Amino acid sequence: xxxxxxxxxxxxxxxxxxxxxxxxxxxxxxxxxxxxxxxxxxxxxxxxxxxxxxxxxxxxxxxxxxxxxxxxxxxxxxxxxxxxxxxxxxxxxxxxxxxxxxxxxxxxxxxxxxxxxxxxxxxxxxxxxxxxxxxxxxxxxxxxxxxxxxxxxxxxxxxxxxxxxxxxxxxxxxxxxxxxxxxxxxxxxxxxxxxxxxxxxxxxxxxxxxxxxxxxxxxxxxxxxxxxxxxxxxxxxxxxxxxxxxxxxxxxxxxxxxxxxxxxxxxxxxxxxxxxxxxxxxxxxxxx
Numbered sequence: 001x002x003x004x005x006x007x008x009x010x011x012x013x014x015x016x017x018x019x020x021x022x023x024x025x026x027x028x029x030x031x032x033x034x035x036x037x038x039x040x041x042x043x044x045x046x047x048x049x050x051x052x053x054x055x056x057x058x059x060x061x062x063x064x065x066x067x068x069x070x071x072x073x074x075x076x077x078x079x080x081x082x083x084x085x086x087x088x089x090x091x092x093x094x095x096x097x098x099x100x101x102x103x104x105x106x107x108x109x110x111x112x113x114x115x116x117x118x119x120x121x122x123x124x125x126x127x128x129x130x131x132x133x134x135x136x137x138x139x140x141x142x143x144x145x146x147x148x149x150x151x152x153x154x155x156x157x158x159x160x161x162x163x164x165x166x167x168x169x170x171x172x173x174x175x176x177x178x179x180x181x182x183x184x185x186x187x188x189x190x191x192x193x194x195x196x197x198x199x200x201x202x203x204x205x206x207x208x209x210x211x212x213x214x215x216x217x218x219x220x221x222x223x224x225x226x227x228x229x230x231x232x233x234x235x236x237x238x239x240x241x242x243x244x245x246x247x248x249x250x251x252x253x254x255x256x257x258x259x260x261x262x263x264x265x266x267x268x269x270x271x272x273x274x275x276x277x278x279x280x281x282x283x284x285x286x287x288x
Contacts, residue, residue, distance in 0.1 A: 003168060006168050007155070017038075021103040022066060022067065024109075025105050027109075028070045028071045043065070044068050044071065047079040054079060054080065059086045061099055062103070062109075065106075066110050082118050083110070086191050087099040087110075087119075088100050090131070108244055118226075121259070128189075132261065132265060133259055133261055138187055138189055139190055139272070144273060145183070146184075147280070148281055149283055193272075194213065198213070198231075204228035211267070211270070229264060231268070235256055236259045237250040
């Protein structure tokens with residue numbers, strides 16, 4: 001994070017989250033060690049200080065979001081515009097996705113919360129499968145990074161090759177051609193990035209033969225499905241069992257959430273790759 005703050009000129013705060021899984025779906029985690037409370041405290045503080053509702057994005061176990069919600073439920077209902085949660089399996093009851101396995105009770109707690117959850121299942125149909133309701137796709141690094149600033153190339157080399165030197169000095173150094181070639185030869189499993197842009201209310205369109213994220217018009221912001229050229233978020237009724245199995249059904253214990261749905265499966269991987277590449281190419285390097 002220090003590298004990204006240095007590149008962008010921003011001061012995005014970072015905090016350590018709760019260490020242990022929640023004991024039940026309503027656990028606040030307040031009894032965990034103080035050194036692991038900073039993440040929940042920062043989230044609550046950020047919501048309190050924000051003059052308007054905010055978007056929360058979770059790419060892991062959702063543990064700290066659920067714990068924070070149960071500490072300050074009224075604050076969350078007032079200040080959370082939506083929660084984008086990259087977690088779970090859309091259709092197979094026998095597949096426990098990795099993020100769910102990290103903290104099953106947190107997963108249950110989120111889906112039972114009644115908060116504006118925008119659910120982006122990691123898979124649909126089992127491991128590495130996407131039957132139409134998962135955000136998963138694959139892309140070559142070369143396609144993602146070919147237009148990215150040199151400093152961002154260095155950022156990825158530092159991370160993926162597990163460099164141990166001065167992180168800030170490294171990203172400002174010239175790119176080694178051999179290391180860049182190794183980086184570009186790899187393929188990556190992906191779930192996020194371009195969807196982040198849509199969740200914070202940018203649009204994703206096909207323009208001049210390429211998929212791009214662009215600002216939404218005022219009228220489009222009124223549509224909670226956030227429809228775009230590749231996907232949308234359909235409203236579904238779900239119940240979640242005490243073992244974390246999600247079922248699509250309406251009943252006394254069901255909650256309405258919005259589930260990720262592909263609108264253009266044929267172009268999804270290409271479109272997401274192009275939109276992600278555009279975002280990386282436009283990364284705001286300070287001083288440029």
